[in-house]
Amino acid sequence: MAPMAVRSHRSKGPGRVRNYGPAYAGPAGIWLTVFFVAPLLVIVAYSFLEKGLYGGVEPRFSLEAYRSLANSVFLRVSLNTLGISMVTTLLAILIALPCGYYMARSNHKTFLLMLVIIPFWTNFLIRIYAWIAILGNNGFLNALLLRAGWIASPVQFLYNQVAVTVVLVYTYLPYAILPLYSTIEKFDFSLLEAARDLGCTRRGAIFRVLLPNIRAGIITAVLFVFIPTFGAYAVPLLVGGKESYMLGNFVAEELTRTRNWPLASAISMVITLVTTLGLWLMFKLQGKAPQAKDPGRTTGERRAP
């Protein structure tokens, strides 16, 4: 940037100032186009084509894929996916808030951050298999309970919605902790003292002062957990059962077994639409967050007590 600034100061004619902006944006632009925009367009196109007999597509326009979405199975799987994602997000935030708060006020921040980050060094699939080893019929938890005499025969922990939710929460918890930690870390804790001084109880201070001020972090954490969970595939495949079938599994099934690529593309479009809708909603919420310094917004009506 600096050489450009110098040049524009020296030369008087506007034609002499060269704007290299687009060139700078080039590499990232090409990267995004090739690996993000193009595949997305392919999926959009496929969803409007006829399915090929042995997979692939026929180059004829068709709304068949979308028409076939209008059935009870798809609706049930969609609602199921939405339910699991929302419960997972809620649980992850509820666990991550105290974690992030504790980390931000701790004297061992680096150490605690490492504890959160270290699991990323192990492959995601291996970590799921570790959960199978813990929750399985011959797994650690059952062995422990049997030994303690609390159960007579192994309990089926795996292959249901609870197992999927537990493993999803585990997988995406760091994505909730990290943004929450970083906003809480910047939070001025003397505000909590001020709230106490003015008559708040300990808990009141958290709800009336801490939470509103870390709203941006909460919104980021919700997005970071909800979006990947909504498109989850591996977790429900490995630790889920029939009832925890999610949209990601639906897509995979249509791609590999039923070989209905247009339908797989159409479901992907639904996933993309829902997550985009979520993003848009959250950005709207974030716009009202206190960080916004738009004076126009502050002249709104007063909140009722």
Added chain:
Amino acid sequence: MVIRKGEFFSLLGPSGCGKTTLLRIIAGFDDPDGGDVSLDGFSVLNFPPNERHVNTVFQNYALFPHLTVFENVAFPLRLKKTPNAAVRSRVGDYLELVQLSAHAEKMPAQLSGGQKQRVAVARALINEPNVLLLDEPLSALDAKLRQHMLIELDSIHDKIGITFIYVTHDQQEALSVSDRIAVMNAGQVLQIGTPHEIYESPATGFVAAFIGETNMLEGTVESVDGTMVAVSVPGLGRILVTEDEPPAPGSKASVVVRPEKIRIDTERPAPAKRMDINFLEGTVDEPIYSGSSTKYYVRHQSGTILKVIKQHSNWSDEGPEIEWKDRVYLSWSADDAYLLGAS
């Protein structure tokens, strides 16, 4: 330490002397290792901050950034579920008290330092506490604004008449508004008194040195005649000072004299008719001009340096200008100095 109802009481001391800790103990944020805090005769030690009738103005204001000025001030009332109409009129009153009615709907981030300060004061007062604690409330403001806010705080204190406990490291602030001051150092209260007492008769060398500028001449008591004490100061000779409770001859003591009490002349003054005037000669080491006055560092032939402040008052006492390396004559009355025992 007893702080009276309605008093403007200052805790004054260098940073790290424990004055903020003391304030936090009164507010209830910290627990004392021992002792008791009582308010209106009742111990409040077992009550959390939200149940003490004490409110604090924080050093960094601690305004809630997510609430408007109005809602910041209304915060304590909202907690008590005060009806909306009452909230509006009370908050209106207090915003008027601090002259911020026009800014009610702004966010704290849009306010200047002085305005934030005033919001913090209004918010702390709206609960009508018995005591208002102020923790270096002006330290984040620039010098001019600080003066202005100080006067404003004082007039608010006069208007509502509750007890103010004011923590500061700035002696000027403390001297100008306080009814009484407690000077602290290293966790100890050294002296409690009115600004006049603290300045004119400090209890210890630390208080003398911390409050305003001072010259301290250490020596030995030579003779005592009534309240007139002669102190032999190495290098300077006999220095006279009056003291109501004179120490025994032979004991160590320091003569303390404020720079503005010393008269500075370029010509040898006529021999005084009074017996209680101290005379010294020296050369100006360093004149420091600061507008309304000039401070001179005057070096005596023995090497001792005395600080002298000369006011530029009016035409009548404006002699020839005193400059660097000038030979000068210093004189001060024994009444204007005081004696501190060795401590």
